[in-house]
Amino acid sequence: MKRRLLAAASAATLAMTMAACGSASTSSGDGGEDGPIKVALIPPTSGALAQFGTDAVKAWETAVKLVNEDGGVDGRKIELVVKSTDADPATTLRVAREAVTQDGAQYIGAVMTSPEHAALNAQLEGLGAMSFNALGKDDALVGEQCSPYAVHVVQTSSMDINALASSLATLDGDKWAIQAVDYATGHSAADKFKAAAEKAGKEIVLEQFAPLNTTDFGSYITKIKGSDADAVFAVEYGADGVAFVQQADQFNLDDQLKTVLGFNMVSEPLFETLGDTIVGYYNNVGYDVAGDNELNKEFVDAYTADHGSAPYYVPADNYLAAETLFAAIEKAGSADPAKVSEAIGGLTLDSIVGEVTVRAEDHQVLRDSYLGKVVEADGGLAFDVLSSTPPDITTPEPDPACKF
8 A cells, every 4th residue: 555644745765764862863964955854852751751752752753664665755854863851841942952953953743741842932943943742732832832833733722621521511420620730731721621611510629730740649539539529520641640540449539420531641551551440431532543544544554563552642643743744844845944834834634633734823733632431342441432523613713822
């Protein structure tokens, strides 16, 4: 089967080399029009988000391999410069500067958290590099913290919450507790959920936040039990989400709950670790692995063959970032980030999630959002995608605070 990673244009020969983690590249790629197009990946490699960082890199590897085998981007090679960070914005900025000034990177991907993206967005134009955000969901990134050199591939918190809100009235439970991570995405998701819950006739009886990398949720769970909540909205990620779910089970929290609704808390890589405890949990699903289009089927097959497991939202969103970047370079007819920044607004492409468009006003990618429920399937667990909500319903109007 002909691979079609580039959705908007024909392609030429493309090759990939990998730079060792934290090391300088040895090939030319100084932003000219002849050398390789370099993409720096800056994922977290320790802490609660390390698994997500690893999987983000895997997606870019598969994307570039497919292009290498069957196409090209404006007649140029792609080279991945793999770095690492501790998810601290200051560290990420330092590594990004190193990748651009020392390794010749023109594009940046696999940065994880919203605070990192906020810090990076403020520096991109000065660096002369573009960032493709497939992970940070804070709405401010397409508002006051936007940049013409940043593309927001992932759904924002508002997009996800609006998708959940369309089904919230049908979920059991009238008294909701909010348990969220104590950084930007957790707070913004909590605020938007409160508004959606009130609109759906639900009552918020408790709202609390735990620092990233919390390992003991005992006191938080005790407060949920004491609040008389019969439903929980949980915004805990990675290892934090695992700790919360496992300790909630130990405290028999589920005995008093009719619904647990996760926000990026329950994902396929965690199914085996969490086990039957999470059967019946609901979660926003940014990507439907069973999506019925040829590009998605090709991606699922290739990613599974490369890495030994099917993709979920983190690798899928990073692969979509690669698709978007490559199509934008083809549209611009140049790998110069300044020209790509000018060309990308209004770009429409076929992708693994169907047809998507990069909104010109803020570079938000307009795409569907999903609600899923964890069910038993084929001897394991899977998401049963219950609903799909299109971007014309989920996506707020462009924030006037975003000025390009």
